[in-house]
Amino acid sequence: MIIGRWIQQFDQWLNRLTTGVSFHGGVHPAQHKLISTHQPIQTPPLADKLIISLTQHVGPASIPLVEVGQRVLGGELIARCAPPLGVPLHASTSGVIVDIGDYPTSHPSGLPGPCIVLQPDGLHELKVFQPKDRPNSVQSLKAILLHAGIIGMGGAGFPSFRKIANKAGQIHTLIVNAAECEPYITCDDMLMRERPHEIIEGALITAHALGATKVIIGIEDNKPEAALAMRQYRPMPESDTHIQVEVTVVPTIYPMGSANQLITQLTGNEIPSDAHSTDLGLVMFNVATLAAVYRAVIIGKPVMSRVVTVTGFAIDKPCNVEVPIGTPFEHLVNWAGLQTPHAPWLMGGPMMGTPIHHPQTPVIKTSNCILVNLPEPESETLPCIRCGACMDACPINLLPQQLYWHAKAEALDKLEALHLKDCIECGCCAYVCPSQIPLVQYYRHAKVAVKKDKAEKDAQQRAKQRHEAQLARKEQEAREKAERLAAKRAAMMAAEQAENTANEAPKELT
Numbered sequence: 001m002i003i004g005r006w007i008q009q010f011d012q013w014l015n016r017l018t019t020g021v022s023f024h025g026g027v028h029p030a031q032h033k034l035i036s037t038h039q040p041i042q043t044p045p046l047a048d049k050l051i052i053s054l055t056q057h058v059g060p061a062s063i064p065l066v067e068v069g070q071r072v073l074g075g076e077l078i079a080r081c082a083p084p085l086g087v088p089l090h091a092s093t094s095g096v097i098v099d100i101g102d103y104p105t106s107h108p109s110g111l112p113g114p115c116i117v118l119q120p121d122g123l124h125e126l127k128v129f130q131p132k133d134r135p136n137s138v139q140s141l142k143a144i145l146l147h148a149g150i151i152g153m154g155g156a157g158f159p160s161f162r163k164i165a166n167k168a169g170q171i172h173t174l175i176v177n178a179a180e181c182e183p184y185i186t187c188d189d190m191l192m193r194e195r196p197h198e199i200i201e202g203a204l205i206t207a208h209a210l211g212a213t214k215v216i217i218g219i220e221d222n223k224p225e226a227a228l229a230m231r232q233y234r235p236m237p238e239s240d241t242h243i244q245v246e247v248t249v250v251p252t253i254y255p256m257g258s259a260n261q262l263i264t265q266l267t268g269n270e271i272p273s274d275a276h277s278t279d280l281g282l283v284m285f286n287v288a289t290l291a292a293v294y295r296a297v298i299i300g301k302p303v304m305s306r307v308v309t310v311t312g313f314a315i316d317k318p319c320n321v322e323v324p325i326g327t328p329f330e331h332l333v334n335w336a337g338l339q340t341p342h343a344p345w346l347m348g349g350p351m352m353g354t355p356i357h358h359p360q361t362p363v364i365k366t367s368n369c370i371l372v373n374l375p376e377p378e379s380e381t382l383p384c385i386r387c388g389a390c391m392d393a394c395p396i397n398l399l400p401q402q403l404y405w406h407a408k409a410e411a412l413d414k415l416e417a418l419h420l421k422d423c424i425e426c427g428c429c430a431y432v433c434p435s436q437i438p439l440v441q442y443y444r445h446a447k448v449a450v451k452k453d454k455a456e457k458d459a460q461q462r463a464k465q466r467h468e469a470q471l472a473r474k475e476q477e478a479r480e481k482a483e484r485l486a487a488k489r490a491a492m493m494a495a496e497q498a499e500n501t502a503n504e505a506p507k508e509l510t
Contacts, residue, residue, distance in 0.1 A: 022265045025395040026253040027428045029183050029351065031222060036186045036311040036318040041194055043322055044335045046120050050092050050326030051103050051362035052078070054114040056149075057157040059085025061114050070097045073127035075302055078116055087149045087159045090302040091118060092324030094125040106347045106364060110357035118326060130300035134205055134238070138168050141209035148296035149303045149365075154188075154257070154286030155348065157366045160293075163285075165278050168211035172281040175266060176203055176217040176290060178226065179250065179257035182349030185369040187307040188287045190320045192219070192226035195291060196233040200245065202290030205297050208240040210283070215245045218266050220252040254351060255426040259284050261395050273422045288368070303365055310336045312372040314343035323363055329370050330359035338372065346371040351427040382435040390429035390439060396422050400429040404439055407446035412453050415446055423447075 054061040062079035072078060072091040079089040098119045105113035129148075135141040145161040152158045154177060165171055176199065180188040192199060203215045219227045231247045250256055250265050260271045262284070269280055277283060285293075288306060295301045304325060311318035316337025323332065329345065346353030347361070348369055356370075390400035399418055406414045423443050430439045 021251050021253050021256075022268065023261045023395055024397050025393045025428060026255065026261075027393050027431050028252075029254055029431060031252075032184050032311075033186050033189070033222065035313075036184070036309050036320060037189060039319055041190050041307055041320045041322055044332060046093065046122065046324070047327045047331040048119070049098070049328070050095075050118040050120060050324055051328060051360065052089060052092065052116045052118060052326040053103075053105050053362055053364050054079055054089065054116065055105060055107070056089065056325070056364045056366070057085070057087055057151045057159055059087075059159065062086055062089045064100055064114075064116055066097045066100075066116065068097055068100060071095070071121075072097065072118070073125045075129075075304055076127045078118075081146070085159055085162060087146060087151055087161075088302075089116075090149055090304055092304045092326050093118070093120045094123050095120040104358035104361045106354055106356065106361050106367065108354050110355075115362070120324075126301075128300040129302070134297060135209040138164065138166060138209055138211075141206065144296055145293070147302070148292065150289060150292045150296060151303075151365055152286060153288035153292065153303075153306060153365055153368070155352070155366050155368060160285070160289060164206075164210060164283055168209075170281065171210040171212045171278065171283050173214045173216060173267070173283075174203055174207045174210065174212045175263060175277075175282060175284040176215060177257060177259065177262055177284050177286045178217050178219040178223075178230070179262055180223070181220060181252070181254045181257035182351050183254075184311050184371050185309050185349050186311070187309045187320050187368050189223050189226050191287055191291060191307055192223070193229050196229045197236075198291040198294040199287045200230065200233050201236060201239060201298065202292070202294035203245070203285070204235055204239045204243055206285065206290065206293055207243050212283075213243060215243060216266050217245070217247045218250050218256075218262050219247065220256055221249045222252045255395055255424070255428065258395065258424055258426060260424075273419060306363070306365060306367065308332065308363060308367055309369040310372075311369065312343070313374050314338065314340040314372040325363055325365060327363045328360045329356060329363065332363075332370060333359070333372055340372075340374055343372050343374055346373075351431065352425060379436045381437055384435055384437060387434060389432040389434065393428040393432045395426060395428060396424060398423060400439055403446070404437065404442055407442040410446075410449060412446075412450050415450055420446060420450060 060082040063082055064079050066072060066078045072094065074091055074093040076091045077088055078091050081088050095118045097116060099117040102112040103115040107113060135144055142161040142164065150160045152160060178188060178192060207215050217230055227247060227249055248266055255261055256265065263277055263282060264270050271277055292303050305322055306325065307320055307322050309320050310332050316339050319336060321332060345356035347356055347367055348354055349371060353371055384401065386401065394400055403415060403418055403420055420443065425440050425443060427440050433439060
């Protein structure tokens with residue numbers, strides 16, 4: 001067993017050496033990308049209703065600014081942001097607001113969430129904003145990112161205006177995440193092939209405002225057409241020509257598209273678990289996010305649509321489509337041709353995708369893929385055989401087997417000691433597990449438990465501090481009261497003594 005582990009580790013080391021991968025672990029799942037890249041980005045017919053979720057991003061739900069029955073224009077503000085991590089929402093097209101309430105969302109729980117339902121009128125009337133100039137400062141860039149409702153559109157959903165540093169010069173390199181490493185997903189690939197100008201110009205606009213001097217675009221080597229298109233593009237005359245743009249082809253391995261792994265691959269820097277890339281002068285944006293920056297600055301359009309991959313072996317015509325935010329998944333799947341009615345649906349890829357529980361679930365800003373594959377036969381979960389394959393595959397260098405045991409035992413303190421919070425839930429461990437153990441599910445539940453336990457402990461600590469402060473305040477009040485009483489008694493005794501002295505003085509004279 002030990003010799004087998006040594007051989008396995010040596011093979012993995014040799015593989016990293018020969019392939020040029022700079023980080024530990026990773027897997028090579030079947031790509032299945034060619035099935036959706038044989039035709040350009042399509043534009044399906046407009047859906048009858050657009051369900052615009054108010055929870056498009058990390059952070060609290062946006063707050064509606066419209067009423068039922070109100071007509072809006074495309075690009076018009078329909079919901080304001082809720083601080084600190086909110087972003088505003090805009091109408092995806094012109095039409096009438098027909099409802100505001102709870103509708104299906106892509107949340108893993110499958111529970112409905114607050115949405116604004118827009119009935120398009122087919123006129124496509126727009127209300128765009130136009131920045132006065134290209135942003136020349138960090139603050140002006142942040143204002144545009146916030147005003148346009150731009151978030152991380154690669155899947156994270158973190159508001160982009162909160163991602164960048166507050167002062168110019170803190171960032172020297174902008175990294176463009178064009179790896180798109182998860183199987184089936186090709187929306188970024190097609191965006192680079194057809195619209196390299198949007199991505200590179202968006203990157204140059206962002207880098208200029210940040211004071212960065214370099215842009216590095218990391219593309220996996222299974223996208224030669226995209227890499228060629230990005231290399232052949234020549235920036236606009238008004239772009240900052242002092243910024244160096246470098247297109248770097250990286251090895252195809254999952255999860256190359258994870259932020260820390262791609263940074264390590266491109267720069268050689270490893271981001272500590274308690275730090276951020278901005279601490280090293282680096283910031284990363286997805287290609288779709290930078291294309292949104294271009295449209296906001298040059299065209300004056302907020303985020304109203306996105307490119308989505310509709311794919312899977314249960315789809316008749318897999319393709320990439322550009323659709324308004326709020327388009328129901330069912331509308332796209334039916335348009336692309338659903339071959340197997342009872343096939344499972346995922347938002348995202350097979351490694352990190354979220355199960356879709358309702359066909360009317362709408363496209364949100366982070367919906368990069370709708371994957372509809374043929375049902376797989378249920379596999380039996382077997383006991384862990386302690387093979388160590390999960391540890392070899394983990395790109396974060398964690399101990400998945402130990403995390404699994406402690407997650408089952410709900411040993412929360414041990415989970416924190418093993419850096420459970422650093423797990424990116426990429427699914428590499430579950431992918432290589434011969435026992436078919438759904439490891440990531442255990443980690444997700446454990447993270448929720450750890451977070452809840454920490455919140456309870458924090459609440460208890462705050463309650464203890466409030467109680468101790470109350471006791472200290474009462475003790476202080478008691479001391480002050482005793483001191484006042486003592487001072488009052490002393491004053492009364494002094495006054496009484498003075499009175500007695502005054503009364504005795506005449507007797508002595510007589």
